[in-house]
Amino acid sequence: MGRASQALKQVLDIYGISQNRLAVEMGISRANVGRWYHGLDPSAENIAQITQALKVLNPIAAKEFVRLYLGVIIDE
Numbered sequence: 016m017g018r019a020s021q022a023l024k025q026v027l028d029i030y031g032i033s034q035n036r037l038a039v040e041m042g043i044s045r046a047n048v049g050r051w052y053h054g055l056d057p058s059a060e061n062i063a064q065i066t067q068a069l070k071v072l073n074p075i076a077a078k079e080f081v082r083l084y085l086g087v088i089i090d091e
Contacts, residue, residue, distance in 0.1 A: 017056030022083035023065060024052050030076040032069070040068040 016024075027034065034052055038045040041064055051057045057065060062084070069077035 016054040019056045019062055019084050020051050020054050022080050023057070025083060026069065026076050026080045027052065029079070030073050032072055032076060036072065037065070037068055040071055041065070 026032070027037065034048040035045045038048045041048075051061075051065075066077050066081060069080055
């Protein structure tokens with residue numbers, strides 16, 4: 016499981032955001048979100064779209080997603 020996929024799974028679980036809810040906000044199929052949730056890392060473009068959708072659904076969850084994904088880079 017890649018870093019982005021792991022961060023997404025963690026954020027969705029912690030903040031109670033369903034895969035379907037994220038998919039609807041992004042305007043994509045739930046199957047795409049499901050693939051990311053189960054280990055396939057999203058592309059850089061999709062990471063930006065995920066962050067924007069999370070920001071609408073729960074701004075704190077969006078910040079946590081970015082922190083979990085980029086935390087090591089930011090901390091160094």
